[in-house]
Amino acid sequence: MSVLATLVTAAQPVPVPAPPAPAATITQPPISYPAIMPILIILGAACVGVLFEAFLPRHNRIAAQLVLSVLAILVAGWRLLSYADEMPETGTITLGRALAVDKPTLVLWATLLVLTIGALILMADRTVERGGYFVADAAVRPGTVQDRAQAGRGEMQTEVFPLALFALGGMMVFCAANDLLTMFIALEVLSLPLYLMCGLARRRRLLSQEAAVKYFLLGAFASAFFLYGLALLYGYAGSVQLSDIANAAAGTNRSETLLFGGLGLLVVGLLFKGSVGPFHTWTPDVYQGAPTPVTAFMGACTKIAAFGGILRVLSVGFGTTSWEWRGVLWGVAIASMVIGAVLGLTQTDVKRMVAYSSVAHAGFLLIGAIVLKPAGLSATLFYLVTYGFTTLATFGVIGLVRNADGEATHLSQWAGLAKRSPLVAGTMAFLLLALAGIPLTSGFVGKFVVFQAALSDGMAPLVVVAVLASAVAAFFYLRVIVLMYFSQPAEDGPTVTIPNLWTTGVLTVCVLVTLFLGIAPSLVLDWTSSGVFALQ
Amino acid sequence: MTPTYYLLLSALLFTIGAVGVLVRRNAIVVFMCIELMLNAVNLTLVTFARINGSLSGQVMAFFVMVVAAAEVVVGLAIIMSIFRTRRSASVDDSNLLKY
Numbered sequence: 001m002s003v004l005a006t007l008v009t010a011a012q013p014v015p016v017p018a019p020p021a022p023a024a025t026i027t028q029p030p031i032s033y034p035a036i037m038p039i040l041i042i043l044g045a046a047c048v049g050v051l052f053e054a055f056l057p058r059h060n061r062i063a064a065q066l067v068l069s070v071l072a073i074l075v076a077g078w079r080l081l082s083y084a085d086e087m088p089e090t091g092t093i094t095l096g097r098a099l100a101v102d103k104p105t106l107v108l109w110a111t112l113l114v115l116t117i118g119a120l121i122l123m124a125d126r127t128v129e130r131g132g133y134f135v136a137d138a139a140v141r142p143g144t145v146q147d148r149a150q151a152g153r154g155e156m157q158t159e160v161f162p163l164a165l166f167a168l169g170g171m172m173v174f175c176a177a178n179d180l181l182t183m184f185i186a187l188e189v190l191s192l193p194l195y196l197m198c199g200l201a202r203r204r205r206l207l208s209q210e211a212a213v214k215y216f217l218l219g220a221f222a223s224a225f226f227l228y229g230l231a232l233l234y235g236y237a238g239s240v241q242l243s244d245i246a247n248a249a250a251g252t253n254r255s256e257t258l259l260f261g262g263l264g265l266l267v268v269g270l271l272f273k274g275s276v277g278p279f280h281t282w283t284p285d286v287y288q289g290a291p292t293p294v295t296a297f298m299g300a301c302t303k304i305a306a307f308g309g310i311l312r313v314l315s316v317g318f319g320t321t322s323w324e325w326r327g328v329l330w331g332v333a334i335a336s337m338v339i340g341a342v343l344g345l346t347q348t349d350v351k352r353m354v355a356y357s358s359v360a361h362a363g364f365l366l367i368g369a370i371v372l373k374p375a376g377l378s379a380t381l382f383y384l385v386t387y388g389f390t391t392l393a394t395f396g397v398i399g400l401v402r403n404a405d406g407e408a409t410h411l412s413q414w415a416g417l418a419k420r421s422p423l424v425a426g427t428m429a430f431l432l433l434a435l436a437g438i439p440l441t442s443g444f445v446g447k448f449v450v451f452q453a454a455l456s457d458g459m460a461p462l463v464v465v466a467v468l469a470s471a472v473a474a475f476f477y478l479r480v481i482v483l484m485y486f487s488q489p490a491e492d493g494p495t496v497t498i499p500n501l502w503t504t505g506v507l508t509v510c511v512l513v514t515l516f517l518g519i520a521p522s523l524v525l526d527w528t529s530s531g532v533f534a535l536q
Numbered sequence: 537m538t539p540t541y542y543l544l545l546s547a548l549l550f551t552i553g554a555v556g557v558l559v560r561r562n563a564i565v566v567f568m569c570i571e572l573m574l575n576a577v578n579l580t581l582v583t584f585a586r587i588n589g590s591l592s593g594q595v596m597a598f599f600v601m602v603v604a605a606a607e608v609v610v611g612l613a614i615i616m617s618i619f620r621t622r623r624s625a626s627v628d629d630s631n632l633l634k635y
Contacts, residue, residue: 141620181596188603192610199614209618210630216614217566217627220607221557224573227600228550231577234593235543235584285633 029096034083036099038076038109039176043169045072049162058155062132065161066124070117072165077113080106091534093178097241100178100312103531107381108175108308112301115388116168118506119297122396123160127500129406132156133291133399134200142205157200163193164297171305175312178534180230180240180266183309187226187273190305191219194298198290203406211289218282219272226269232262242317243536250320263318263325270313274306275355276362277336284347287355292407295351296395299358300388307365307384315372316533322372329370330462336363337469344476350398350409353476354391357435360473361387364466368450371457378529379449385524386434386442386517393510394431396503400424401494408494414480416489421496425484427511432477434514437470442517449525542583549576563615563625567608574604 033040045068052064084106091102126132134156140146170190177183199212234240236258237248249259268279275283287295318325340360347353365387368380401408401417401424408414418425434441447470451463499507517524549572556569578597585593619625 138617143621181599185599185603188606192606195610195614199617206621207632209614209621210632212614213563213618213627213630214633216611217557217563217570220567220570220611221554221573224550224553224570224577227574227577228580230596231580231584231593234581234596235587238588238590239592240596289633 030094032092032094032101034079034086035092035094035101037079037083038113039169039172041072041076041079042165042172045069046162046165046169049165053159053162061158062124062126062156065158066120069120069161069165073113073117073120073168077110080109080113089531091531093534093536097243097536098179098182099173099176100316100534100536101176102534104308104311104377104381104528104533105176107528108304108384109172111385111388112168112171112175112304115300115304115392116164116297118392118396118510119293119300120161120164121502121506122293122296122392122399123164123291125293125499125503126154126156128400128402128497128503129202130154131202133202133293134160135202135205138200142209147205151202156202160197160200160294163197167191167193167197167297168301171301174305175308177309177312178242178316178536180233180242180313180317183313184223184227184230187223187269187309190302191223191273194294194302195219197294197297198286200294201289201291204289207289208291211286214289215282215286222269222272222279225265225272229262229264229266229269232258232265236262242313245317246320249318259321260324263321264328266313267310267325267329270306270310271332271366274303274310274362274365275359276366277332277339277359280336280339280359280362283359284352284355287358288349288351288409292351292395292399296392296399299354299391299395303358303362303365303391304384304388307362307369307380310366311369311377311380312533314369315377316535319372322370326370329366330459333363333366333370333462334465336360336366337466338363341469341472344473347476348411350411350414350480351395353411353480354394354398354435357473357477358391360469361435363469364447364450367454367459367462367466371453371459373453373457374529374532375453375456376450377532378525379446379453381528382521382525383446383450385528386446386514389510389513389517390431390434390441390443393507393514394428394435396507396510397424397428397431400497400499402497403492403494411480411483413490413494415483415487416493417484417496419489420493424496427507429481429484430511431514432480434518436474436477438474440515440518442514442521445518445521445525449521539583539587542579546576546579546583549573549579561626561628563618563627566627567611567615571604571608574600 093100131154136150136153136155138157140150167190170186173186177186195212195216198215199209201208233245237245272279337360340356344353344356368376434443437443437447454463553569553573557566560566578600581593581597
């Protein structure tokens with residue numbers, strides 16, 4: 001007890017026994033509307049989408065929802081670009097210091113918006129699967145007569161579009177959150193729609209529902225940890241503003257137990273969302289069970305949002321104490337790379353294999369995130385951009401390889417795919433090489449800049465482990481390529497479905513970006529290194 | 537009575553909740569344990585608001601309550617749908633996705 005008593009007295013040198021009387025008037029903090037307009041547009045469109053669900057007849061909804069969401073994203077992107085010109089060099093901190101709109105925020109927002117348009121077009125594709133990837137009526141019990149009847153109906157739950165927009169809004173706030181409470185609310189706003197979207201697959205509904213339950217229970221568990229970390233840091237600094245925590249940590253005699261206990265719990269919650277290292281257990285199950293376009297959305301956008309948050313928390317909130325916690329995150333990064341690379345070798349399902357690859361990639365990203373210098377920030381942002389486009393296209397292609405039971409994701413079914421469909425096999429091979437980090441793809445440049453930043457910051461051992469892990473990981477990507485090109489196709493093997501024009505367009509753009517960033521990365525590198533986080 | 541005891545109590549409640557999530561088998565009970573963890577955090581926030589002499593901790597507790605309520609809506613919907621399919625809310629029965 002005495003230990004705890006000293007802990008609290010140390011936490012607050014001058015304890016005030018009673019809270020002061022609240023101020024008589026509360027002044028509204030100034031709000032910079034141009035800065036937060038993209039968020040307002042996205043969340044507003046999501047609310048309109050909910051109204052569409054309520055008032056439009058069912059057969060009109062999918063077209064209306066798709067047009068509304070894509071339009072909203074385009075308008076948000078236009079507002080974002082026009083704000084980028086007028087933004088002050090150091091960024092804007094608005095809404096009572098709750099949101100920081102600075103150069104890294106704009107990079108992350110733009111990437112999220114572009115990738116979400118792609119994911120929404122994949123979700124709306126109804127040529128690959130009759131009626132679309134999503135179930136017509138999620139409330140009907142799987143395996144019943146009604147379920148078989150609805151499986152034939154060419155409809156889908158169009159609620160996925162407003163849900164995706166809410167998730168996107170949450171991700172955008174998450175990247176920009178300048179205090180931990182805003183970050184927590186954004187975390188929930190981005191997670192809750194994703195839990196639901198995971199459970200809406202048209203085929204294999206039991207797997208889909210199971211993925212939703214697992215994601216929900218583990219996600220809620222992790223956000224409870226994040227929240228307890230927030231509470232301890234509030235006790236430490238008397239505020240949840242990232243900059244206040246950094247100031248409080250710089251040279252005081254407050255309790256370090258509260259600071260590092262809080263930081264540890266907080267980081268567990270963040271690493272869970274980014275599916276890093278030992279906190280990845282949900283990733284393979286959820287990636288496999290969720291409808292493939294939702295997996296593409298999660299794999300690309302959640303990773304970007306989570307690492308945007310991790311970057312900001314570590315560099316703005318805990319930059320002053322980095323030498324104390326950095327060793328722990330070294331260990332986490334190594335664990336993540338080793339787990340992803342080694343367990344990826346044993347997988348027999350393509351979606352699970354890419355899920356483990358995303359765990360390994362999370363380890364590489366974490367290396368960039370703990371550099372805490374402008375070079376590390378820009379390298380990590382660049383890696384996120386490249387990884388997002390490659391992952392979106394990878395899952396898009398996986399969704400096309402199908403047999404009578406739906407997607408053929410077992411590796412043995414991919415044998416000899418190049419003989420049936422050279423184009424799809426070639427695209428997949430290129431994307432897997434990009435994930436492996438082969439030169440002339442964006443994956444190589446991404447890894448190169450991250451390792452370079454880490455080396456310049458004295459993290460050579462970590463880079464050695466990372467290079468070894470990428471070599472191991474390359475083996476399971478190459479295994480798929482060998483399987484596609486040098487095996488005899490099975491008699492009853494899967495066929496490749498021809499998607500509609502829009503999906504083809506999305507896949508083409510993602511592949512071209514992957515190639516372009518591998519050949520001429522400087523354009524995007526200039527953009528990601530154009531600014532640092534706003535500090536206030 | 538010092539506020540320290542409340543911090544101790546909330547840490548205890550949080551630990552009970554976390555252990556409950558790990559050892560209980562029924563999805564509803566697991567979910568209730570998560571709610572217990574969130575409420576333990578509320579107690580911590582309010583106690584620190586008292587110690588620090590600022591109101592913001594109490595305001596944050598309200599935010600946490602709203603988020604917890606939203607989480608209940610989504611969570612119970614998901615757990616109900618899987619319960620109707622399987623006639624069981626045990627997390628051990630959801631074992632199709634593995635390795």
